[in-house]
Amino acid sequence: MTTPLIAPSILSADFAKLGEEVRAIDTAGADWVHVDVMDGHFVPNLTIGPAVVKALRPHSDKPFDVHLMVSPVDLWLEAFAEAGADHITIHPEAGPHTHRTLQTIRSLGKKAGVVINPGTPENVLEYLIDMVDLVLVMSVNPGFGGQSFIDSQLRKIEAIRTMIDATGRDIFLEVDGGVDVNTAPRCIAAGADVLVAGSATFKGGPDRYAANIAALKGKTG
Numbered sequence: 001m002t003t004p005l006i007a008p009s010i011l012s013a014d015f016a017k018l019g020e021e022v023r024a025i026d027t028a029g030a031d032w033v034h035v036d037v038m039d040g041h042f043v044p045n046l047t048i049g050p051a052v053v054k055a056l057r058p059h060s061d062k063p064f065d066v067h068l069m070v071s072p073v074d075l076w077l078e079a080f081a082e083a084g085a086d087h088i089t090i091h092p093e094a095g096p097h098t099h100r101t102l103q104t105i106r107s108l109g110k111k112a113g114v115v116i117n118p119g120t121p122e123n124v125l126e127y128l129i130d131m132v133d134l135v136l137v138m139s140v141n142p143g144f145g146g147q148s149f150i151d152s153q154l155r156k157i158e159a160i161r162t163m164i165d166a167t168g169r170d171i172f173l174e175v176d177g178g179v180d181v182n183t184a185p186r187c188i189a190a191g192a193d194v195l196v197a198g199s200a201t202f203k204g205g206p207d208r209y210a211a212n213i214a215a216l217k218g219k220t221g
């Protein structure tokens with residue numbers, strides 16, 4: 001089975017020592033650093049802004065995968081790009097002109113991604129796929145870490161894998177929410193190549209991060 005890239009969500013890190021936590025997951029084998037930005041309006045939670053991303057940037061050379069749960073989203077693209085985001089992913093529900101939003105992200109020199117909520121069908125990608133470098137399938141409703149994986153999203157991952165393969169381009173297919181050692185292999189079998197994992201990475205504290213990431217990659221021992 002393919003070895004996935006692992007993108008720990010720092011939403012589950014110790015917020016009192018975020019820089020240290022980012023360095024710890026980097027050393028432990030994280031491939032990307034997943035940053036959940038929530039505005040208390042698009043989703044019922046409030047997290048971090050561009051100033052925190054900027055402060056964390058020197059703590060790792062790994063790509064910063066910034067998941068914007070913010071509406072309206074367009075106002076914030078430049079600030080997160082300048083703060084050091086490498087990937088910026090947006091929800092189609094977070095603005096009136098998704099295609100233009102993706103154009104803007106790319107014009108800022110960043111990889112652009114669309115995030116698909118559990119209740120949103122994959123066909124939202126039909127006229128956007130040429131504009132994306134990654135697709136993020138939410139396997140929980142956005143807003144919180146530590147929720148249970150929604151099984152129905154596996155079928156959606158399979159459908160999006162077929163859509164991506166038909167483009168002939170390299171587009172990452174990322175899954176976010178409730179990913180652990182049990183659900184990870186099912187996501188990979190369905191066609192995912194990047195797994196976001198908050199609780200499953202950070203559980204047990206820093207001494208466990210390397211083993212947790214290895215287990216998500218399917219490596220035991």
Ligand SMILES: O=C(CO)[C@@H](O)[C@H](O)COP(=O)(O)O
Binds near residue numbers: 009012145
């Ligand atoms: O975007 C989100 C939640 O909105 C995620 O990135 C979660 O933070 C993932 O946490 P776990 O489900 O892995 O604990």
Ligand SMILES: [Fe+2]
Binds near residue numbers: 034036067176196
């Ligand atoms: Fe996320």
